[in-house]
Amino acid sequence: MKNGKVTMSDVAKRAGVDISTVSRVLNSSFEKHKYSDKTVAKVRKAVDKLGYHPSLVARSLRTGKTMLLGMVMSDIGNPFFSEMAFHLDGIMGEYGYRLIVCNTNEDPERQEEHIVGMLAHGVDGLIVSPSGKRGLDRIENSDVPLVVIDRPLSNGFSFVGLDNVLAGKMVAQKLKAHNYRRIGVVMPDSKEDLTLQERLDGLKTGLKDEGCILSWKVCIPPTAVAGEESHRAIVNKLKKELDYPDAIVGITNVCTLNIISSLEELDLVWGESLGVVGIDDFTAASIVRPSITVVGQPIKRIAEESFALLLKQIKEDKKKLKKETVLVEPVWHCRKSLPVR
Amino acid sequence: MKNGKVTMSDVAKRAGVDISTVSRVLNSSFEKHKYSDKTVAKVRKAVDKLGYHPSLVARSLRTGKTMLLGMVMSDIGNPFFSEMAFHLDGIMGEYGYRLIVCNTNEDPERQEEHIVGMLAHGVDGLIVSPSGKRGLDRIENSDVPLVVIDRPLSNGFSFVGLDNVLAGKMVAQKLKAHNYRRIGVVMPDSKEDLTLQERLDGLKTGLKDEGCILSWKVCIPPTAVAGEESHRAIVNKLKKELDYPDAIVGITNVCTLNIISSLEELDLVWGESLGVVGIDDFTAASIVRPSITVVGQPIKRIAEESFALLLKQIKEDKKKLKKETVLVEPVWHCRKSLPVR
């Protein structure tokens, strides 16, 4: 009561009842314990008068549930993740959960630290977009539910993410439909990230099915941001080619970004002399002129599915539930860079 | 021990010492209590063997500190806020604090709900970018430290944000320095937001001091996104003017965005036929061609100052500390839209 904090026993005292009575009235747990209307009223009044709010810390200690869900993300600055956080916050709020976030900045060590920290804080579940495997085992050993997003891990954690093979295929189909035949592709040079391979595989088989030709492929450094070196590689490739392809595909948003800055340098206007299409959306895509057509991730759905998986694990309690993988369908953002020819 | 959770008393049991011994060894609180090396070693070993991590929930209950800091933001999708979260997460992490975020989506009701929720969760401090005043009084009544960011509130909360008058002045000075004389300005039509008035005032006095002329002013609807109506207003204004101004100033990023889409429609190339400069940075500014010169907010500094203020309040405990206002200096992002003429 002093120090600004009103506790349950203050309420009990003022209402002239026992603290357990207050608790049960407030939680409406009347199954085994009925209370007279008079008592209930007394309690309610005392609560209002004192402006009582239960301490979630104490409740958590007693119940073992904190109603906190943790999100460990690899790059909080990336719009994909902030949008993800936006949707998650909205959805889980309806269920009374609150979101704790942290940012690993792609650093596996920080990832582990953060995971340990979140577990110590007693989160009821974790959503992780992993930068490597470090720390994930900690979650597995605890029995805190976990859903991995964005990048699948070879270990069998529950996962929600894009159907990358399908994304590649969709690009191939769209290219064909819009009458592009000779296709160039730019992709990051990373063996580890199977996501990329899947996209490429989908694209390749798709192109073959559609009777298109993969004219060339350029690999660029697997950095998170567009860079001079990548840029150079693409320009060189284009200069060396005798004739340009009909269209260029960016396997990731960074690739696509590099493509457009290269074309700018060569004074080629995408959407006119040649088409450009990317996998994964990015802010600039709708801003540059002409705007860039991409297949993107349905972020809201990913958020919904992740939360649903998490909630199921929380409710069914044990992680005896077998791990589930949810692949979501990519969505087209049709803009100006891939007109019908 | 069962149920996967290892508690302090498990450690004590295994080490054959009292639980208080474990606590003090782990917290290195040796001022009043010295322990033999042997005991310390025993404890450490037991901790390692069992993989013990203290329950922050229990600790919070006992100590009254959760080591959680809450950030209530008006729009998590806005890069300003996600960058803010990024820096905050980084800084406070070094001090052992963890970040809880929530998103009000500019809805005062959700703001109040979230504030109540965060207080119930026992956060040690709050950083709020307010959408109205609702709920702020709750914080004031509790004795949880509060720092308001982004938009100052007439109530005297501690505040960190941009020096808007200075921002206006800086724009005026730059315009003069680059030889622009006749200036048009676009600003949102909102009486409430004093931020905007300050910017305009700074600009006006600055222009006067520099001997420039405020040629015209257009007010657009105060929406959060660029829109058709705003766009139209600007186009009309420009068409009606007999001769164009030397440069146009966007008072907010949304204004600037509207300016460039209007100019696009009129087939005017900014940075050539006329200059464009904005207050507040935005993603597109560096992406459109020519890129847009703006004075922006030093987000990292805002994060640092907010945390510093919060920490000071937390340490000096009482909110008896008088409220402080920190105005940070805007920073130039000089790009291509305002070349020297």
Next chain:
DNA sequence: AACAAACATACAATCGTTTGTTTAAGAAGC
């Protein structure tokens, strides 16, 4: 050898809830 001072550790209360188990009345049955 006696006595205090310093050291090493244990005991026990507490933080604010939830929740299983009593207790104290009234009401009902005979």
Next chain:
DNA sequence: GCTTCTTAAACAAACGATTGTATGTTTGTT
């Protein structure tokens, strides 16, 4: 009128840590 149910409310034990105080051992001093 006495036992037996209900019903309404109180009692008390957790949850897992921190921390003030008490206790039992050494060590040092004379």
